[in-house]
Amino acid sequence: MVKYLTTDLAINLGTANTVVYTRRQGVVAHEPSVVAMQERLNGSRVALHVGQAAKAMIGRTSEQVSIVRPLHEGVVADCDLAHMMLQHCLEKAGSRKMKMLHSLRFVFGIPAQCTTIERRAVIEAARAAGARGVYLIYEPLAVALGEGLDIREPYGRMIVDIGGGTTNVSVISVGGLVYNKTLLQGGEAMDEAIIAALRRKYHLDIGIQTAEQLKIELGNVLPHCTPQRLQIEGTDVAAHTPCLQEVTSHDIRDALIDGIHTIIDAMREVMGQTPPELLADIAEGGVLLTGGASLFDGLDSYMREHLGVPVYRANNPMTNTAIGAAQALDDPALEAYLTTRP
Template structure:
């Protein structure tokens, strides 16, 4: 057996969804082993790590002066390389033995809209965190693999992945992305839209965690039969004093209208760029939705209504990118075969 194959069989294959909001890690043979917020708390000045993940998220906006809680990723890309490396290293140390016999291979899903410099930053952080081999692939391709879409078929499959910082829409056929569009808009912008609405309409300042709770509990994209209400607390923008407010699902839907419209327009644009034969396949098979943003109540229904195309929510929408990244090496032979077909056609 070749030395490279021996290493591949003995090492751990790790798939990482390095998300703006959450980092998910898949280990071959174990499944999803990490699903924690992409937050790191460090000491101011020394940059010594105090907490990572869920523990660090609880410190956001609540830390004393000598500790700062950092979200090292913004809009799906690394904003703080050093902190991202520490975060990846910490998560991997939780799932792998303390002394690795062979360093792992890592596949990381990233938005297709990132620059080459940003892509290299992702690779560099993974190598510094202890990877033997790093492969960076587009999030929508990873999500398609994770959603068990038969990507090597000579047919069109559309996937829409709505993450925390980006939304990516791709048409995949024969293992390659025929059309792909990505916008730096996702679940974070949903939260921001709710914050802006509550302040402009009610003069109440609320934090990201409150906005996220509103989105999850009563957020919706389509009108519903029942109107739900939730009480929130914040700071009065005029008096500066704490205040309570009851807000309903109709208002939250109105607040989310703008970012949702932008996502739908991007889906329509991608459909318009799709070759007719593949578009016919998509009308028959539907659009598969993945990512945390796809869980917004009524969103698949609204997208279907606006596009005239069936919309299917993946079985595990939050896990698809990590699952697909982790399974990438199992699919690698298929990609090699597809490339050889293209080479023969173009030769």
């Protein structure tokens, strides 16, 4: 039996993952933002797989197949691939008869630093997918809404969103952005740091998927915790042969800690640019930590220790942008925080 999407869609097109959410059904699609492309003999390219199936091919392809991401550093880098990613997620969500999309409105969370050209790319990708109306909302506002916060209050809130490609440190108040700083430091940079650290320490080469697994399973920034251990497969750099290596959570901490301090320094810088009244609000209400790369153990308490303000984890760090965007589209009182213009 074919399922139909007959409600508005909130979409978070992320560098690492794409999330589709409806107020009626919740999360209806959550897929890696990855496309596997094959080059034909005539020079043209064709998509082999999209989403999870494409991600499973990373590190296992021939020269004729490349793994590409429609988004780079949080914004659309290729409209055609972004359109393909959207179509795939909509099919996953149940809309297999694409004519149904013409009755839908899409709302997207967009990064605070998004340019007019980058906004237009999102709108074009949505229209190519058949959206009747396309709306945009700044991600920090959507995150706050998705966590149940009232963004209309004259109250300062700091949101630190550690995504796949970037980290955004934002201060919001009265439904607007007071200050934002973007770092090219996210989950992908952390994976690369793990690869480099294991190569230095163990003379071991691993792939990006193994690095991501280590980050998820062993990621911990607390210096004195009992180490966890995981045996992984890699390549001996000197012998060029397969080998097994036990890796500990301390190894992963050593790999990640410099990047974490880069984020902490950015948070401190943003606090220095924040008006005193709003900074007092942040000292009282704390910093909201969100994003898929914020999940490893001890990060909130480590930041709290170094900044002297409360830091708490989001309840829905992977999906709150889409949840909040859907709420904004559904509530007339929040209409002012949406835009239809690039």
